[in-house]
Amino acid sequence: MSAPPLDPRAVALLACPVCAAPFxxxxxxxxxxxxxxxSVDRARQGHLTLLPPGRRPATGDSAEMVADRVAFLAAGHYDAVTAALADAVTAPGVPVTLLDLGGGTGHHLARLLDGLPGAVGVVLDASRYAARRAARAHPRAIAVVADTWARLPVRDGVVDRALVVFAPRNGPEIARVLRPEGRLVVVTPAPDHLGEIIAPLGLLRVDPGKAGRLAATLEPHLVREGAERHRRTLRLDHAAVATLVGMGPHARHLTAAGLAASLARLPADVQVTISVDVTTYRRVP
Structure with a gap:
């Protein structure tokens, strides 16, 4: 499937990484x-690369991690997370422009755009493999390879909603691109997220100080408005658990053989808790 044409309304959100002029x-x-x-050429897969001069693309997620992400999300296992995100995005009103930071394959943004017929979106991600997928995620979305820790290739004050789902966040830059009435919606893992499989599979644990660090990086520029915890339990077979592990940072710390050996010691039907915090912020005037 070829990538859809670039939506001019989404293009209007972007800024040149060299001079910050509109595109x-x-x-x-x-x-x-x-x-x-x-000028910037569009890749044949449909995405754009907008990096500051002299900055090389970050490694980002590998092709294998992206493939696992596509498979796991397509199976609907994180549909409840997408629904919670949609509720938070539309709570203060109906947004027209969305920016998904570290948005990977564009799965969550595409589902949001399905429910917002007048909206457009941009996915920024460090992985070219993810951007290739995101370029085909939705006809009203544009996929961009970018460094979210540098100046974002987005114009000042044009974004109604910025989204960060299990990804790093750059407080000053998010505040810069948000409209005065704009909101940031952040989805982070709660302490019990994947709790049943962390020890048996040797996965990374959620840092108990993560919430405090999140507030410290955002609150000089953004004010927290509210937060909700969303929790559900999945029952997954070994293949689905392996895909879940493979799509996240755990994949960088485990070997395929080691994961297979650990899975073999678990029941065929594995209970897995999906638990996330959805937090909304607004700009500091």
Whole structure:
């Protein structure tokens, strides 16, 4: 399936990584050109790469991690997380422009856009493999390879909702791109997330100080409005558990043989808790 044409309303959210000028789509959707004459080619897979001068693309998720993410999300296991995200995104009103930071394959953003017929979105991710998938996620979304710790290739004050789902967040830059009435919605793992399989499989534990560090990085620039915890229990076979492990940071710390050996000691039907905190922030005036 070929990537859809670049939506001009989504293109209008982007800024040149060289001079920060607005972009316009080039002829035939071949790329972008800014008001100062800088141009960016669109990859044949449909995504754009907008990195500051001299900065190399980060490694990001591997092709294997992205494939596992696609499979696990397509099976519907995280549909409750997407639904909770949608509730938080639309709670203060109906957004028109969405920015998904570290958005991976664009799965969550695409589902949100399905429910927001007048909205457009941009997915920023460090992984070119994820961006290739995100470029085909939704006709009203644009996929961009970018460094979310640098200046975001997004114009000042144009975003209604910024989304961060299990990804790093850059408080000053998020505040810069949000509209005055805009909101940031962050999804983070709760302490009991994946609790049943962490010890048996040797997975990384949720850092108990993570919530405090999140507040410290955001609250000079953004004010917390509220938070809700969402929890559900899945029953997964070994293949689904392996896919769940493979799509996240745990995959970098485990070997396939070691994971298989650990799974063999578990029941065929594994109970797994999905527990997340959904927190909403607004800009500091």
């Amino acid at each position: 316009a789509a080039g002829p035939g959707d071949t790329g972008l050109r800014c008001a100062e004459g800088h």
